[in-house]
Amino acid sequence: MSELVISHKNIIDKDTRRLISDRYHRVTKAINTVFWNINSDSKNSLYVGSYGRDTAISTSDVDILVVLPRSKYDQFNLHKGNVQSQLLQAVKNAIETQYPRSEIRADGQVIKINFFDNIKFEILPAFRKIDFFGNPLEGYDYPNTNMGGNWEATNPKAEQKAMRDKNNNTNGLYRDTCRHIRYIRDTYFSSYHLSGIVIDSFVYDAIGDWKYVENSESTAKKGDYEKRLLNYFIQINTLGRVNLSSPGSNQSVETMNSIACLEKVLTKMAI
Template identity: 90%
Template sequence: MGELVVSHKNIIDKDTRRLISNRYHRVTKAINAMFWNIDSDSKNSLYVGSYGRNTAISTSDIDILVSLPRSKYDQLNLHKGNVQSQLLQAVKSAIEIPYSRSEIRADGQVIKINFFDNVKFEILPAFRKVDLFGNLLEGYDYPNTNMGGNWEATNPKAEQDAIRDKNNNTNGLYRDTCRHIRYIRDTFFSSYHLPGIVIDSFVYDAIGNWKYVGNGEPTAKKGDYEKRLLNYFNQINTLGRMNLSSPGSNQSVETINSTDCLEKVLTKIAI
């Protein structure tokens, strides 16, 4: 029998969460000071990624979205060249003020901070979307410095809300499955590429009507759920690509470099 799905509650201990929180507030304070000219360590930021979706494990990076004034977005778009890269460098400079001794670099869409204790942060600068009249909308525009630079969209709140509802409807099976897949990935296939958003989006679709059941309710045979996950993967995998959308926001998820690892993980779990 394979490495069947098990509960992964409290997989990030309280001391680590306290450390993460402290660093989150220091980063937020630095961003607010430079871009908003206010003294706040809580406004204009939120946890996103696996940590924000509550599907992270102890090896997961900590993703933070920092919201910047929309006027900065308008100002950047008046400039020539890779303005997205210019923005990342400005955000990097702000973060270097409280963390001058840490390894900090701009990489694609984020600023990466590698701390001495191997906790890794990724900071995503973003701008709230607005309508034609300047009214705030749900969702953000964020920079991608690759291929000369462009703006992309994300809606982390919609993702988090959808995942919370899915987890509640499955009595916790959803998040346990996402965390278990991460655990198997990092334990047995750490050299392969499999981002958290691919895992969370796949499980969101693959889980179907499966859920944890209470005493007295009929249960499936051991291993049936894990085989369901593998079978679903085989159904949607076409030439190394899966058609996945992020929960809630329904934005397309890039999977072309992730199918090999996901197949190995699901096979490990089911067989």
């Protein structure tokens, strides 16, 4: 039997959200104290990833971007060796001042914190982009320690705005679909990989003109929407390759490791 889209509102309860908020502010304060020399628990940070896009249904990964002074970017670039790894280590040391007993490690682009209650944070240190004259631009540069180290770009605010607008224009169907796909993934295909940004980017394109309407206004049959999603996937799937760009930022999304699971999930929803 097909698993049709249903609402998954408030799936992360208020007490958990309150706990996440408390830890978010403590991490932010640690970064501001060490890198900005200010005593603020709110400046220079934002939720990103699925939690920041409000499409998450679990706390397996709460992603936070922390903004560092651009002068630190120039400073670390003068170092020898893998400067991105050195930067992650410095941010890790700052966070350990707030959570000395938690499991904290640097991994690739982020610092991971595994709390005793299975809530996991991933902290992405980043620098606001600037133009040739030092004026701030939209988006951020962040470190990738892999392959000897390099800098990559992200624009989470543009993504969040695009997805928020899409959700408003579909009367909430966009987020319900993104959350439902996560629910099917976690319930039936948990051994497979399917990233949140692949889900959210795919639904953004696949949803087309669909939206929630009053029953008296609808001409669709039960299951038509889910079949639309599967058919769209089949249409854009070329020999196991699907090209997606993140909404708002238009940055290319890595899909290779997620396609098999996405197809299974969409099939489970539609057939």
